[in-house]
Amino acid sequence: MSRPLHLVVLGLSLSSSWGNGHATTYRALLKAFAARGHRVTFLERDVPWYAAHRDLADPGYCELILYPDLAALRDLRPLLMRADAAIVGSYVPEGVAVGHWAVAAMREAGGVAAFYDIDTPVTLAKLARGDHEYLTPALIRAYDLYLSFTGGPVLDRLEREHGSPRARALYCSVDPAHYAPAAGAPAYDLSYLGTYSPDRQPTLERLLIEPARRAPHLRFVVAGPQYPADIAWPANVERREHVGPADHPAFYGLSRWTLNVTRADMRAAGYSPSVRLFEAAACGTPILSDTWPGLDTVLEPGREIVTAEDPETVLRVLTGTAEADRAALAQAARTRVLAAHSAGHRAMELEAALREAAGQPAAG
The missing domain is CATH 3.40.50.2000 (Glycogen Phosphorylase B;)
Incomplete structure (x- = not known):
């Protein structure tokens, strides 16, 4: 040895x-x-x-x-x-x-x-x-x-x-001893956890803020520091300045879906999975993500993750996915991550x- x-x-x-x-x-x-x-x-x-x-x-x-x-x-x-x-x-x-x-x-x-x-x-x-x-x-x-x-x-x-x-x-990876499904009913239809970045903001605007404007009956949350004060958040988007790692599982547990947004350079290069992908999957929260080369080598679109590039797709996923299908997708992602990305x-x-x-x- x-x-x-x-x-x-x-x-x-x-x-x-x-x-x-x-x-x-x-x-x-x-x-x-x-x-x-x-x-x-x-x-x-x-x-x-x-x-x-x-x-x-x-x-x-x-x-x-x-x-x-x-x-x-x-x-x-x-x-x-x-x-x-x-x-x-x-x-x-x-x-x-x-x-x-x-x-x-x-x-x-x-x-x-x-x-x-x-x-x-x-x-x-x-x-x-x-x-x-x-x-x-x-x-x-x-x-x-x-x-x-x-x-x-x-x-x-x-x-x-x-x-x-x-x-x-x-x-990156996830610690399964810390990231696991949390008990309780979801409070948000879609969440996003991430520090403000100018090159991520247009995607966040397209895949969360605009859907929130179009669907005031749905609830959204964006957590992370350094967002400019002049962002016009819709009334149904809750803002949290920071969620520490100890509270990530509870945060994901409050989300029916969570959003993954990739920085522009990483999206262009592909094959750059965010730690948030693995954390959310380990917590049993289904993921909506932007698309990039190599995503399918980490999680299989349509079976373990859902991709979207426009507000219409986001809203269709949030309002049109059967609960059994949502749960199956979340379980498939969790199984994949624990088997290969711990x-x-x-x-x-x-x-x-x-x-x-x-x-x-x-x-x-």
Whole structure:
């Protein structure tokens, strides 16, 4: 049997889920990774906007270290030198400097330096514009492993066009111990859970706000921070500023249907399932989604998920779907997600990718 690994993750946030989808992704993945017998240390930049909204002070399954700046991070080099692998995440503050530091330490220690891109299509669009906020072409070539939230053809592009030595898909996942169907009657016909994003807003307008205008007898809810004050919400759309991960199952349980909206760059690239897809499915809430290439490799349209591109389709689904069909679709999605997209599955994939990059045999 292969020995346990010590993994150091330098990510955007583990301590706060406010305004980002990274925290819930890291929490599920690293909890499951630690459950496989590995040691995990998470290094997070201590920034005021997350400090004011922390909802996980002590993860339990890993050591969480907050550092104030690059100088303090460099003082943690001995920790990195004792690790088997280091993962730097997308959108880490001063990510290029952090990445070069991590790669250099892993080169000296003989470990694996990896990049975990939770925003792959956005990252590639930024690189095409010459925007090197947290990644450069040189760093792509320097990392031993590029873990990508996006699968499909993008992986070939990362290796062929950008020079990554090894690009592997590592989708988000769901912790089945936390996300499960909640008891109680639904209070909303359609919900949406997500932070405001300008490139998602037109789809939200088309698939939720406009249907709400046309069907005042139905109830809708949009939860998430940073929405502009000038959005004209219909009277039958309830707004919630934030719903923490601990309350996600109850939120989905209040929804007859929930909406998945994909960012423009991710929709164009395809093969970029949102964590909300897996969370909602695990909670037994049927999903309405925009369409994108590769969706059918995650959930089967018509059997496990319903797609829509216009208000008419949304309203037809909300008002014309028999309750038995709605329940069957939700159950099929839940079964698929628990069989292929749990945090345990992702932890196995992560371990296999790290061992492959290190030239180690897969765990028995």
